[in-house]
Amino acid sequence: MTIEEKLIAGVQSAVKALYGMEATPEQVQLQKTREEFEGHLTVVVFSFVKAARKSPEMVGNEIGQYLVEHASDVVARFNVVKGFLNLVISDAQWVELLAQINADPKYGFQPVTEESPLVMIEYSSPNTNKPLHLGHVRNNLLGSALARIVEANGNKVVKTNIVNDRGIHICKSMLAWLKWGNGETPESSGKKGDHLIGDYYVAFDKHYREEVRALVAQGMDEETAKQEAPLIKEAHEMLVKWEQGDAEVRALWKKMNEWVYAGFDETYKMMGVSFDKIYYESDTYLEGKEKVMEGLEKGFFYRRDDGSVWADLTAEGLDEKLLLRSDGTSVYMTQDIGTAKLRFQDFPIDKMIYVVGNEQNYHFQVLSILLDKLGFKWGKDLVHFSYGMVELPNGKMKSREGTVVDADDLMAAMIDDAYEASKERTKQTDMDEDEAREVARKVGLGALKYFILKVDARKNMLFNPEESIDFNGNTGPFIQYTYARIASILRRAKEQGIDVSDEKVENRPVRGLATKETELIQKLSQFPAVVRQAGTDYSPSGICNYCYELTKSFNQFYHDYSILGEPNEDLKYFRLSLAKAVAKVISLGMGLLGIEMPERM
Numbered sequence: 001m002t003i004e005e006k007l008i009a010g011v012q013s014a015v016k017a018l019y020g021m022e023a024t025p026e027q028v029q030l031q032k033t034r035e036e037f038e039g040h041l042t043v044v045v046f047s048f049v050k051a052a053r054k055s056p057e058m059v060g061n062e063i064g065q066y067l068v069e070h071a072s073d074v075v076a077r078f079n080v081v082k083g084f085l086n087l088v089i090s091d092a093q094w095v096e097l098l099a100q101i102n103a104d105p106k107y108g109f110q111p112v113t114e115e116s117p118l119v120m121i122e123y124s125s126p127n128t129n130k131p132l133h134l135g136h137v138r139n140n141l142l143g144s145a146l147a148r149i150v151e152a153n154g155n156k157v158v159k160t161n162i163v164n165d166r167g168i169h170i171c172k173s174m175l176a177w178l179k180w181g182n183g184e185t186p187e188s189s190g191k192k193g194d195h196l197i198g199d200y201y202v203a204f205d206k207h208y209r210e211e212v213r214a215l216v217a218q219g220m221d222e223e224t225a226k227q228e229a230p231l232i233k234e235a236h237e238m239l240v241k242w243e244q245g246d247a248e249v250r251a252l253w254k255k256m257n258e259w260v261y262a263g264f265d266e267t268y269k270m271m272g273v274s275f276d277k278i279y280y281e282s283d284t285y286l287e288g289k290e291k292v293m294e295g296l297e298k299g300f301f302y303r304r305d306d307g308s309v310w311a312d313l314t315a316e317g318l319d320e321k322l323l324l325r326s327d328g329t330s331v332y333m334t335q336d337i338g339t340a341k342l343r344f345q346d347f348p349i350d351k352m353i354y355v356v357g358n359e360q361n362y363h364f365q366v367l368s369i370l371l372d373k374l375g376f377k378w379g380k381d382l383v384h385f386s387y388g389m390v391e392l393p394n395g396k397m398k399s400r401e402g403t404v405v406d407a408d409d410l411m412a413a414m415i416d417d418a419y420e421a422s423k424e425r426t427k428q429t430d431m432d433e434d435e436a437r438e439v440a441r442k443v444g445l446g447a448l449k450y451f452i453l454k455v456d457a458r459k460n461m462l463f464n465p466e467e468s469i470d471f472n473g474n475t476g477p478f479i480q481y482t483y484a485r486i487a488s489i490l491r492r493a494k495e496q497g498i499d500v501s502d503e504k505v506e507n508r509p510v511r512g513l514a515t516k517e518t519e520l521i522q523k524l525s526q527f528p529a530v531v532r533q534a535g536t537d538y539s540p541s542g543i544c545n546y547c548y549e550l551t552k553s554f555n556q557f558y559h560d561y562s563i564l565g566e567p568n569e570d571l572k573y574f575r576l577s578l579a580k581a582v583a584k585v586i587s588l589g590m591g592l593l594g595i596e597m598p599e600r601m
C-alpha cells in the first residue's frame with residue numbers, strides 16, 4: 001500500500017467511527033501540502049462537514065486526532081488550517097518507502113503482460129533522397145521517447161517506420177547521379193551513402209532551376225517552364241519506367257536506396273533509436289490501390305468521369321480527397337492506406353500513433369476517417385502526435401536554401417562541444433581518452449535530447465546548442481552532472497566499506513529526519529504518477545520537468561547536509577540510500593527519454 005492509500009483508508013475509518021459516515025475512497029480528497037504550511041499531505045475535509053454537523057476546523061481536528069491515535073505509524077502530527085487537515089507523515093513511513101524504491105529495479109513502471117494492449121508507434125519516416133536533418137532529430141527523439149513511455153505504462157509497443165523510398169524525389173537523385181556522378185559510390189568517395197544521394201538531389205535542383213530560368217528568359221511563363229524543363233520531364237519518365245518495373249531503373253533505384261539505408265542506420269545508431277519493423281512505400285502503395293478499389297466497390301468512394309477515384313468527406317466537414325489519379329497512379333494518401341493494411345495484417349494493433357509534423361495535420365484527419373470507413377478498428381482513434389518545427393537560432397532550415405542542419409553534423413558538433421567543455425575537468429581525473437570520449441558522447445547527445453524533449457512538442461522551437469550544454473540550467477548535462485556526483489559519492493562510500501545495497505535501510509533506526517530529506521523522498525514517491533501522466537498526455541516533456549525538479553531538490557539537500565561527512569552511521573547510511581534512490585529515479589526517468597547517464601563527468 002502506498003502512503004496515500006493508507007491515509008485514505010485511515011480517513012475512511014475515522015469518519016465512520018466519528019460520524020457514522022461511509023465514505024468512498026474518492027470522497028477522501030488528498031493533495032500535496034502547500035509550501036507555507038507544515039506537512040506532506042493534506043486532507044480536504046469539506047466533504048465530511050455535513051455528516052459531522054460541525055465546523056470544518058473541528059472536523060479537521062477530530063480526524064487528525066483520530067489518525068494520530070489509530071494510524072500513528074503513518075501520521076506523526078497534524079495541523080488544521082480552515083478546512084484543510086495538514087498531515088506530517090512519520091519518518092518510518094518515508095524510510096520504508098525509500099527501501100521500496102531502492103528494491104524495485106523498474107520503480108514507477110507498469111509491467112507488460114500477455115493481455116497488454118498493443119500500441120504501434122510510427123516515427124522517423126524519411127524520404128530516401130536526402131540525409132536526416134534537425135526536424136527528423138526532433139521526430140526521432142519524440143517518437144522513441146514516446147515508445148518507451150507507452151511501454152512503461154504497461155503496453156506492448158511495436159516501433160515502426162515507413163520509408164518513402166519511391167516517387168519523383170528519388171528519381172531526381174538517380175537522374176542527377178546518372179548525368180553527373182561518374183560512377184561515384186560511397187566507397188569511392190568515402191561519403192556516407194545518404195549524404196551522397198542528398199548531394200545529387202541538390203545538384204538536380206540546381207540544374208533544374210537553371211533550365212527554368214533559361215526558359216523564362218526566352219519568354220515562357222514560370223509555371224509552364226517548371227513543367228517543360230527537360231530535366232523534370234526526364235525525371236517523370238524515369239518514374240513511369242520505375243512503375244513499369246524497368247529492370248535498369250529498378251536496379252539503380254535499389255543500389256542507391258541501399259546506400260541511403262546504410263547511411264540512415266549509422267545516424268539512427270548514433271541517435272540511439274531503433275525500430276521493430278520497417279515498412280517501405282514501394283511495398284505498400286500497391287496495397288493501398290487495392291484497398292481503395294475495395295472502398296470503391298463498397299460505395300465509400302466514387303469515380304469521376306476522368307477515371308480518378310475520390311472520397312467525399314463533405315459530410316465530415318472536410319473536402320473531397322483524391323485517392324487515385326486518372327492514370328491510376330497513387331498519391332500519398334493511397335500509400336498510407338496500404339501501409340495501414342500491411343501493418344494490421346502483421347500485428348493485432350489496438351492503437352496506432354503517428355509521429356509526424358504538424359504540417360500534416362489535415363492529412364491525418366483525413367486518414368483517420370478513411371481508415372475508419374475501410375473498417376480498421378483503430379482508425380477512428382488513431383493518434384497523430386503532431387509536433388512543431390525546430391530551427392537553429394540563426395534562421396530557418398530549408399534544404400533548398402542550402403542551410404539545412406544535418407543530423408550527423410549536429411550530433412558530431414554536440415559531442416565535440418561536450419568534449420572541449422570537459423577537457424579541463426577531466427584532466428584532473430585519471431580518465432583516459434576513451435572514457436573521456438564516451439562521456440562526451442553521453443553528455444553531448446544528452447544535451448541535445450533533453451533540450452528538444454523538454455519543450456512541449458506542439459510548439460515550434462529554437463534549438464540553442466550553447467544553452468543546451470550549459471551545466472547550470474534546465475539542461476541534460478546539469479542532471480547528468482548530479483547523477484555523476486551521486487555515483488561518485490556511492491563509489492567513495494564503497495571504498496569506506498559501505499555498500500547501500502547490502503542492508504535494508506529500514507533496519508537502521510533513523511528518526512528526526514529533516515524537511516529537505518522527507519520532501520526529497522516525497523518527490524521520489526511522485527515518479528510513478530509522473531510516468532502515468534506522461535503516458536496519458538503523450539508528453540516526454542513532463543518527464544524532463546520532473547527530472548529537473550528532482551535534481552534541484554537533491555542539490556538543495558546536498559548543499560545543506562553532508563552525506564559521507566555525517567558522523568551518525570545510521571543517518572549516513574540513510575542519506576546514502578536516499579542519494580542512491582535519487583540517482584536511480586533520475587536514470588529511469590532520463591532513460592525514458594533515451595538519455596544515458598555517465599558514472600563520472
Ligand code: ARG
Nearest residue numbers: 125126127162164336354356
Ligand atoms: N516521408 C513523409 C515526409 O517526409 C512522412 C511520412 C509520415 N508518415 C506517414 N504515415 N504518412 O513528409
